[in-house]
Amino acid sequence: MGDTEFQKRVYEALMLVPRGYVTTYKALAAAVGCGSPRAVGQALKRNPYAPEVPCHRVIASDLSIGGFQGASAGARISKKQAMLEAEGVHFVDGRLSTPDQCFRFSDASR
DNA sequence: GCGCTTATCGCAC
């Protein structure tokens, strides 16, 4: 407990992302009704539901890996890629090799 | 085409 409505919204939206799919901070921010993807990153960094919230499924709008657990680069990022690849998401040159796997919240409403 | 700066929202201290 202690999580705000905004954070709860971010976690819920993130859980909507199926395995083998990734979403971007911008899409996530838009899904929660926020115009600042950085606010989403804040919630993910402070995410009290680490195993429940697949924060590693969130990447930058540039399809780059972005950050993970409070690090924009490092061993954590490498692990993040490994986790995504384990789910069927492949990364090349530090970027999503298949933008088609970019989950779209609008697609969920479609 | 690449790089840097500015803008923006929320959370934590």
Next chain:
DNA sequence: GTGCGATAAGCGC
């Protein structure tokens, strides 16, 4: 009340 954060977009060179 202030600072920081896992970004995004725009403008300049």
